[in-house]
Amino acid sequence: MNPRQLLFITFLLLQTQAFAQTSLHGQVLDERGMPLPGANVQIKGSYDGATSEQDGSFQFETSATGSQVLVFKFLGFKTQELSISLDTNSLQIPLVKLIEEITEMNSVTITAGAMEASDEKKSVVLRPLDIVTTSGAMGDIVGALQTLPGTSTVGNDGRLFVRGGDASEVGIYIDGLRVGNAYGSTTANVPTRTRFNPNIFKGTFFSTGGYSAEYGQALSSALSLNTKDHSLRTQGDLSIMSVGGGYSQTLANDNQSISLTANYFDLKPYQKLVKQDFDWERAPYGWDVELSAQQKLKKGGLVKVLARTEAGGMQLWQAQPGEDGRGMFVNLHNKYSYAQSNWRNSYENGWSLFGGLSVSSNKDDLIIDSIPLERKNLLSHAKFTAIKDFSDRISMKVGTEYFIHNYSEKLQLEKQERSFEEGETYLFTEWDWYLSKKLVLRGGLRAGNSQLAKQTWVDPRISLAYQISEFGQVSLATGQYHQLPIENFRVIDPSIGNSKSKHLILNYQYQKDGITFRAETFYKSYEDLITFKGNTNNPSQLQNAGSGYARGLDVFLRDRNSIKNTDYWISYSFVDSKRIYNQYETKVQPDFAPKHNFSLVVKHFIPTLKSQLGTTYSFNDGYKYTDPNQSGEMNSKTKSYQSLSLSWSYLPKPNLIIHFAVQNVFGRENIFGYSYASKPNEQGVFESLPTGQPAPRFLFLGIFLTLSKDKTANNLNNL
Amino acid sequence: MKKYILTLALSLVWIAFAQASDPAFIAAMQKQLDAKKTIATYEQSQTVTNGFLRIADASETEWLPYYYAALLKTEAAFRFEIDKDKSLDEALELVKKADKIAPGNSEITALNGYILMGKISLDPAGRGQTMSPQAMQLFGKAIDLDRENPRAVTLMSQMELGMAQFFGTGPEKACGMARMSLELYTKEEAKITDEYILPTWGKTVAEQVTAKCD
Numbered sequence: 030m031n032p033r034q035l036l037f038i039t040f041l042l043l044q045t046q047a048f049a050q051t052s053l054h055g056q057v058l059d060e061r062g063m064p065l066p067g068a069n070v071q072i073k074g075s076y077d078g079a080t081s082e083q084d085g086s087f088q089f090e091t092s093a094t095g096s097q098v099l100v101f102k103f104l105g106f107k108t109q110e111l112s113i114s115l116d117t118n119s120l121q122i123p124l125v126k127l128i129e130e131i132t133e134m135n136s137v138t139i140t141a142g143a144m145e146a147s148d149e150k151k152s153v154v155l156r157p158l159d160i161v162t163t164s165g166a167m168g169d170i171v172g173a174l175q176t177l178p179g180t181s182t183v184g185n186d187g188r189l190f191v192r193g194g195d196a197s198e199v200g201i202y203i204d205g206l207r208v209g210n211a212y213g214s215t216t217a218n219v220p221t222r223t224r225f226n227p228n229i230f231k232g233t234f235f236s237t238g239g240y241s242a243e244y245g246q247a248l249s250s251a252l253s254l255n256t257k258d259h260s261l262r263t264q265g266d267l268s269i270m271s272v273g274g275g276y277s278q279t280l281a282n283d284n285q286s287i288s289l290t291a292n293y294f295d296l297k298p299y300q301k302l303v304k305q306d307f308d309w310e311r312a313p314y315g316w317d318v319e320l321s322a323q324q325k326l327k328k329g330g331l332v333k334v335l336a337r338t339e340a341g342g343m344q345l346w347q348a349q350p351g352e353d354g355r356g357m358f359v360n361l362h363n364k365y366s367y368a369q370s371n372w373r374n375s376y377e378n379g380w381s382l383f384g385g386l387s388v389s390s391n392k393d394d395l396i397i398d399s400i401p402l403e404r405k406n407l408l409s410h411a412k413f414t415a416i417k418d419f420s421d422r423i424s425m426k427v428g429t430e431y432f433i434h435n436y437s438e439k440l441q442l443e444k445q446e447r448s449f450e451e452g453e454t455y456l457f458t459e460w461d462w463y464l465s466k467k468l469v470l471r472g473g474l475r476a477g478n479s480q481l482a483k484q485t486w487v488d489p490r491i492s493l494a495y496q497i498s499e500f501g502q503v504s505l506a507t508g509q510y511h512q513l514p515i516e517n518f519r520v521i522d523p524s525i526g527n528s529k530s531k532h533l534i535l536n537y538q539y540q541k542d543g544i545t546f547r548a549e550t551f552y553k554s555y556e557d558l559i560t561f562k563g564n565t566n567n568p569s570q571l572q573n574a575g576s577g578y579a580r581g582l583d584v585f586l587r588d589r590n591s592i593k594n595t596d597y598w599i600s601y602s603f604v605d606s607k608r609i610y611n612q613y614e615t616k617v618q619p620d621f622a623p624k625h626n627f628s629l630v631v632k633h634f635i636p637t638l639k640s641q642l643g644t645t646y647s648f649n650d651g652y653k654y655t656d657p658n659q660s661g662e663m664n665s666k667t668k669s670y671q672s673l674s675l676s677w678s679y680l681p682k683p684n685l686i687i688h689f690a691v692q693n694v695f696g697r698e699n700i701f702g703y704s705y706a707s708k709p710n711e712q713g714v715f716e717s718l719p720t721g722q723p724a725p726r727f728l729f730l731g732i733f734l735t736l737s738k739d740k741t742a743n744n745l746n747n748l
Numbered sequence: 749m750k751k752y753i754l755t756l757a758l759s760l761v762w763i764a765f766a767q768a769s770d771p772a773f774i775a776a777m778q779k780q781l782d783a784k785k786t787i788a789t790y791e792q793s794q795t796v797t798n799g800f801l802r803i804a805d806a807s808e809t810e811w812l813p814y815y816y817a818a819l820l821k822t823e824a825a826f827r828f829e830i831d832k833d834k835s836l837d838e839a840l841e842l843v844k845k846a847d848k849i850a851p852g853n854s855e856i857t858a859l860n861g862y863i864l865m866g867k868i869s870l871d872p873a874g875r876g877q878t879m880s881p882q883a884m885q886l887f888g889k890a891i892d893l894d895r896e897n898p899r900a901v902t903l904m905s906q907m908e909l910g911m912a913q914f915f916g917t918g919p920e921k922a923c924g925m926a927r928m929s930l931e932l933y934t935k936e937e938a939k940i941t942d943e944y945i946l947p948t949w950g951k952t953v954a955e956q957v958t959a960k961c962d
Contacts, residue, residue: 066791069798076776076806080798083791102801104838134837156874231878261885589873596873634873639915683915 051115054088055122057081057101065103065127073098073110091115101125105135129466131421136466139494141506141536141549142239144177147232154545154587160227163630164643165674165692167729169222170233170254171212175647176628178547178583178600179237179250182647183621184670185701185720187220188212191237191250192553193579193606193622194530197515200247203254204333204371207246207432209389209408213315213341214363216395218701218720219307224339224365226290229321231257237583238551239506239534242457242473242490243414243428248512248530248555256335259323260286264737268292271730272299287322294341299728307723308346308355315341315363330374338366351706351716360396365389379418386411401441406516409433422463430455436516449523451481453513459490467496479513482526486511500541506534514559514571522571529556543590549583558610565611577608577616594634602626617663620702623649623670643676654702657715667700684735689728696725776803777812777945784820790828793820804845811850812945815859818842819949822863832870839863854894855947861886862903883907898932899950901925905957919961926957 057068064085071078077091091097094115099122101109106127113120129135146155159173166172171189175182181190188196201211203225215221234253236244244251259281266277273294280287296312317339324332341363348356371385386409393404414428430453437448459473473490490508497503511527518525531554539546558575561568587598606622609615618624627648634641649670653663676690693699703717710716780799787793797820804813821839825832840863846856864883868875884907890900905925912919933951940948 067794067798069801071802071805074806076772076803078798078802080795100805102805134834158874158877261881636914680915683911 050090050092051094051117052088052090052119053099053113053122054086054120056085056124057087057103058085058124058126059106060126060128062126065106068101068103068106068127071100071102073100101127103127105130105132131463131466136463137469137494137496137502139469139471139492139504139506140502140538140547141492141494141504141534142179142236142532142551144235144237145232146235154547154585155233157227157231157233160230160233162632162641162643162676162678163645164632164676164690165645165647165672167222167690167692167727168227170225170227170230171223173227174233174235174252176598176600176630176645177235177237178549178585178602180602181604181621181623181626181649182628182670182672183652183701184672184699184722185218185220186621187215187222189250189252190621192551192581192602193577193604193608193619194249194553195619195621198247198249198512198530199252200244200250201252201254202244203335203369203387204256204385205243205253205383205414206369206371206385206387206412207389207408207410208367208387209406210365210391214361214365214391214393216343216345216347216359216361216397218347219343219345219723224317224337224367225254226319229256229319229335230254237549238532238553239490239492239508241471242459242475242488242508243426245455245457245475245477245488245510246453246512248510248528249553256321256333257323258331258333259325260288262737264735267734267736269732269734270294271728272296284325285323288320290317290319290321292317303724303726303728305724306721308348309344310346310358310360311342311344313341313343315339326374328374330372332370332372334368334370336366336368338364340364348718349706350704350718351708351710357398358396359398362394364392381416381418383414383416384412403437403439403441405435405437405439407433407435424461426457426459428455428457430457436520438517438520447520449481449516449520451479451513451519453480454478469494473508477511479527481519481523482513483524484526486527501537501539504534504536504538506532506536508532518559518561518568518571521568525559525571526557526573528558528573528575530554543588545585545587547583547585551579551581551583553579555579555608555610558608560610561612563612568612575608575610575613577606577610579604579606579608579622581605594636595631596633597629597631600626600628613662615662618653620653620663623652625650639680641678643678645672645674647672652700652702655705656703656717657705657709665703667702670699670701671697672699684737686733688731688733691729692727693722693725698722698725773803773807773810774943774945777816778943780816781945784816787820790824790830793824793828796820797824809849811846811853811856814842814846814849815856815947818846818859818863819947822859822866825866833867836863836866836870839866852893854890854897854900857886857893858890858897858900858903861890862899865903865907880907896932896935898929898936898954899947901929901932902950902954902957905929906953909957909960922957923961926954926961929954930958 057065059065066081066083066085068081070087072091072093075093077089077093079087079089081087097113097115099111099113106129109125109127144154146157146160160170161168163173163176174180174189179192183190186196189199190196191199201208211223212221213224232255236251240251260279261281263280268275275290275292277288277290293316295314300309300312317337319337322334326332342361344360346355346358367389369385369387373383375381389408391406395402410432412430414426416424416426418424432453434451437446439446455475455477457475459471462470471492475488478485488509488511492506494502494504510530513527514525534549534551536549555577557573558577560572560575562570581602581604583602585600589596603625604622607616607618629646632641632643651667651669653666655662656665672693673695674692675694679687698721700719700721702720704720705715705717780796783796787796797817800813800817818839821835824830825835843856843860843863850856861883864879868879887900887904890897905922908922908925909919912922936948
């Protein structure tokens with residue numbers, strides 16, 4: 030054979046191979062046996078294949094021969110492979126059923142008690158931006174959350190009160206790590222706000238009950254704030270406000286970013302211009318410095334650092350009922366630091382790991398009625414969690430936490446000091462089980478141990494969600510929650526133990542095209558609440574002898590769609606709460622739990638004015654208080670609380686925002702309760718003074734300028 | 749005999765090489781690119797997308813099939829009455845796959861920004877704040893990676909135009925960029941041959957921007 034013949038034969042053989050076409054046909058169905066159009070069918074490793082038609086059928090020719098693998102792929106469905114043998118001209122493929130994959134996007138989410146602010150996930154109630162653009166909140170995260178169902182506005186406190194629980198029952202977390210003293214230090218009846226700027230968070234998870242086994246030491250609510258992952262660009266942000274100013278510099282490249290922020294505020298100039306109802310000796314002032322850094326790791330992990338230190342103070346006179354003169358002098362100076370670092374990574378094999386460490390340090394120097402007092406609180410938290418997705422249907426989370434908690438109080442004149450040192454260990458696990466896209470079960474267990482209280486406990490938690498229609502779903506959650514008493518009590522009697530609460534929540538949520546509707550009903554029981562004799566400043570005979578309950582109904586509607594350029598939400602909460610705790614002698618409605626709570630938030634954008642106008646109206650039916658001139662406890666109620674706030678944000682240039690806001694526009698004189706003289710006067714009457722607002726209105730003007738090479742940047746987030 | 753065997757071996761090697769390399773891949777791509785031009789319904793778009801995905805599966809080192817599949821998913825979100833967010837999210841996933849094969853590719857980076865523009869358009873108030881800077885940054889990066897990429901410049905000009913309209917400033921910057929991209933398209937057209945399978949789209953977008961400039 031000469032080379033030419035050989036080549037000829039070679040080509041001939043190849044040609045035959047190339048033209049030995051097999052025609053394949055078959056049909057693709059979904060789980061229920063319905064035709065599945067759009068599925069991709071392919072001979073593995075070759076270009077030959079087809080897409081299934083409307084009736085699920087497919088047909089194509091291939092030149093491949095012998096044993097081959099037929100692959101069925103469709104986004105959102107599990108890939109299937111089928112071994113075939115191509116040695117006939119025509120091959121009928123048996124029916125193939127593709128099974129839909131359950132993903133976060135297409136499956137039901139547990140919404141009982143849970144409200145999220147996020148840009149990424151579905152079933153969110155708020156966007157992160159909403160928190161800063163809610164009129165009346167004045168850039169305070171908690172101020173914005175007070176417009177959501179399940180919360181009560183307690184204007185002389187400022188903290189978050191959830192469903193008939195007091196403010197200590199809300200656990201606040203940043204990136205899963207507990208924050209000690211999350212609110213600015215204050216004195217009685219002077220409202221406070223959260224220390225952290227909403228600008229540093231990309232999402233918020235707010236639960237009004239029935240929450241995950243990951244959170245503990247909170248009887249009523251968990252508020253979890255998640256910091257931003259990675260800043261995109263180098264920029265400077267300058268803010269000039271009627272109450273102070275600040276500057277923030279961010280440096281960023283593809284893998285790391287770092288921001289350094291410094292702020293100073295002083296209400297003195299403002300209070301000179303606008304008359305105040307409080308008798309200030311020194312208006313509140315303070316400074317803070319904050320560092321945040323993010324580093325993407327080579328192997329896909331992310332490390333974050335957040336550190337903040339701040340100091341501030343105030344001095345004021347608080348008039349006392351039945352006494353003449355300016356009353357009691359209070360001088361407060363506070364130093365606070367918070368630092369945390371965390372690392373997270375997800376691996377291809379279905380494991381996701383998280384580790385973090387945080388330290389909160391708070392020091393208050395107080396002079397109350399010429400008695401100097403020093404309070405120190407140091408809370409350290411270490412946490413490690415591992416999540417394993419066994420399949421798209423079952424996932425597991427396990428975690429462990431350790432807390433070191435040191436607290437001390439010192440009476441400077443008497444040189445008396447009392448303190449405690451606590452170590453707490455927790456273990457938790459939680460399992461999600463998707464029975465289908467429409468039904469998910471979650472079961473969790475949380476075990477805790479307190480060295481100081483010498484207690485060990487276990488809390489079971491169960492929830493489920495079921496999708497009942499295309500846009501509607503119901504969720505049910507129940508669980509048990511433990512919480513150790515507040516520091517002021519534990520330092521007096523370290524042996525007092527946990528208070529306990531049980532939640533039962535039924536939720537309905539409807540979500541479609543920018544409309545969210547929620548209705549939720551709940552029952553919460555309280556056991557082993559702390560009771561004492563005497564008053565809050567000097568309690569004695571502390572015991573776990575209290576109990577109580579809270580039950581009620583929430584309704585929430587948000588609509589971003591129906592009215593052009595307008596976004597509004599309406600919340601209504603009914604809470605029926607009674608408890609015997611603190612110095613109460615009978616089971617009564619507490620002063621911080623108004624029965625009817627309503628809020629309306631409207632934001633309207635006017636393109637021609639380049640402005641966003643906002644308004645918030647808040648209402649509740651009044652606060653209970655005890656009038657010693659009448660018999661019984663919590664025997665009276667204040668008039669209703671009402672406040673209307675307006676705000677105007679103007680964007681004349683892409684990098685400049687001018688923000689003007691007025692809180693309580695009509696200057697309504699809201700009253701949060703009354704304080705009474707400890708002894709009756711000569712006529713036998715206990716004299717009283719109302720507990721009111723610092724001023725009828727609060728006005729705010731701020732100018733926010735972003736400096737960056739990219740002119741589109743603005744710091745709307747800083748409002 | 750040795751000679752014959754060598755010839756046989758060589759011819760086989762040549763044939764094997766020819767089969768596995770460019771011509772087959774290019775032919776398969778061209779078939780889908782031709783089909784892409786005639787898409788009129790979502791079903792057709794899905795069929796062509798699947799075609800590119802089959803090529804992607806068979807030619808694991810090529811970024812272009814994933815790129816076009818992502819582009820089709822993006823265009824489908826703009827053109828057809830479907831779950832637009834879902835389609836764009838799928839496009840993002842495909843862009844990620846393309847990026848893994850060819851990191852630091854200007855076309856992939858620009859497409860990533862284009863998908864974000866689509867996401868923004870579905871919820872400007874909610875997403876604009878976080879996603880606009882991301883999109884702008886991606887276009888900037890795409891231009892840095894390849895100064896001759898007309899799509900990166902065009903998409904950037906489109907964002908600039910939107911911004912200028914919103915803030916009532918002049919469209920000069922957007923116009924300048926769009927004109928520059930038109931020059932780049934002319935340059936690109938000179939390179940196009942029968943075997944050209946790299947991206948060429950976007951000229952009409954640039955023309956739409958320049959139309960607003962007079």
